Amino acid sequence: MSTSTPTTRPKAKAKAGKKPSKMASKLPHAQKVYQRWFRDMYLMRKFEERCGQLYIQQKFGGFCHLYIGQEAILAGISEAIRPTDRMVTAYRDHAHPLVLGTDPKFVMAELYGRKTGTSKGKGGSMHMFDKERNLFGGHGIVGGQIGLGAGIAFADKYRKEDHVTLCFMGDGAARQGILHETFNMAMTWKLPVIFIIENNKYAMGTSVERTSNVTDLETLGASYRMPSFTVDGMSPEAVHDAIKEAAERGRKGEGPTLLDIQTYRYKGHSMSDPQKYRTKEELGEFQGKDPIEYVRNVLITQGWNSAEELKAVEKEVKAQVEESIEFAENSPYPDASELYEDVYMTEDYPFVKD
Numbered sequence: 441m442s443t444s445t446p447t448t449r450p451k452a453k454a455k456a457g458k459k460p461s462k463m464a465s466k467l468p469h470a471q472k473v474y475q476r477w478f479r480d481m482y483l484m485r486k487f488e489e490r491c492g493q494l495y496i497q498q499k500f501g502g503f504c505h506l507y508i509g510q511e512a513i514l515a516g517i518s519e520a521i522r523p524t525d526r527m528v529t530a531y532r533d534h535a536h537p538l539v540l541g542t543d544p545k546f547v548m549a550e551l552y553g554r555k556t557g558t559s560k561g562k563g564g565s566m567h568m569f570d571k572e573r574n575l576f577g578g579h580g581i582v583g584g585q586i587g588l589g590a591g592i593a594f595a596d597k598y599r600k601e602d603h604v605t606l607c608f609m610g611d612g613a614a615r616q617g618i619l620h621e622t623f624n625m626a627m628t629w630k631l632p633v634i635f636i637i638e639n640n641k642y643a644m645g646t647s648v649e650r651t652s653n654v655t656d657l658e659t660l661g662a663s664y665r666m667p668s669f670t671v672d673g674m675s676p677e678a679v680h681d682a683i684k685e686a687a688e689r690g691r692k693g694e695g696p697t698l699l700d701i702q703t704y705r706y707k708g709h710s711m712s713d714p715q716k717y718r719t720k721e722e723l724g725e726f727q728g729k730d731p732i733e734y735v736r737n738v739l740i741t742q743g744w745n746s747a748e749e750l751k752a753v754e755k756e757v758k759a760q761v762e763e764s765i766e767f768a769e770n771s772p773y774p775d776a777s778e779l780y781e782d783v784y785m786t787e788d789y790p791f792v793k794d
């Protein structure tokens with residue numbers, strides 16, 4: 441049942457001696473797609489690099505789990521779904537709103553615990569939400585969002601709306617019992633949900649190999665006959681294809697898909713991680729497949745952008761990130777009187793229907 445999405449990358453090289461042109465491209469996506477991927481991944485990377493620095497400078501507190509290294513997953517997803525589709529994820533969640541188009545200043549303000557943040561400053565790093573863009577969080581309980589993902593998909597099916605829910609989890613979360621109950625119900629009811637394991641090989645300091653006799657996470661779908669695939673998470677193209685297919689399956693009423701997306705986090709689990717559980721060589725192996733550098737190379741070798749043009753994009757993105765910091769630092773903290781608001785249902789609570 442399970443087949444794997446090809447992990448090889450399309451050749452990005454222009455023919456020697458020939459001036460590269462759009463027509464000569466054999467790449468699976470158009471110029472504007474690669475350009476979007478470059479900008480989006482660079483934004484995720486720079487935003488997070490600055491988060492790491494600001495955290496060390498104690499500009500904000502709480503937890504801080506960086507997504508650096510995993511960017512090709514969200515880039516690949518961005519062009520494969522509709523704006524009305526839903527996302528729910530765990531605590532490594534700063535990049536998800538960025539790729540959905542949430543202004544980075546609101547994400548930064550949330551990290552700073554300011555009133556202008558995505559969760560009014562009351563959620564922090566692990567609780568990014570964006571109602572307008574259908575981002576349902578940002579959750580700190582490992583695996584808790586697996587059931588929520590199926591629940592969101594159930595609501596859509598019940599209302600006969602053709603949205604698909606992308607339910608992200610880590611390789612560690614995939615070992616939680618809730619996964620099995622959820623998979624069973626999601627397959628029985630053919631819910632339009634894509635279960636995405638962002639398999640970065642470690643749950644804090646515990647490797648996939650240490651958590652089970654079965655290390656091939658794709659097989660977790662087998663008992664439920666859920667279509668399940670392993671995907672190269674360093675390749676935005678491979679992710680795009682896998683998500684597109686899974687979303688079509690969901691929209692056609694054929695139910696859920698499990699994707700074990702192979703990725704790597706370049707930084708520690710959170711900001712306090714001595715990383716003794718892995719080698720520099722292993723890290724180097726994945727950094728050598730860096731998706732930002734891959735897409736940069738595509739754009740340049742296709743003649744779609746010069747190195748200077750891409751530097752200009754980087755400059756724009758860096759300025760945007762700096763603006764987000766300025767915005768966060770100049771925003772007020774929530775008032776103490778707001779402490780008990782937004783805990784239970786409020787009058788304008790958007791998710792309750794008669």
Ligand SMILES: Cc1ncc(C[n+]2csc(CCOP(=O)(O)OP(=O)(O)O)c2C)c(N)n1
Binds near residue numbers: 609642
């Ligand atoms: C129910 C529960 N158990 C334990 C924890 C502590 N904890 C926080 S993150 C984490 C590791 C999860 O790893 P993984 O799912 O692979 O996600 P990653 O951090 O790699 O993105 C653990 C055990 C928690 N937050 N919730």
Ligand SMILES: [Mg+2]
Binds near residue numbers: 638
């Ligand atoms: Mg993990």
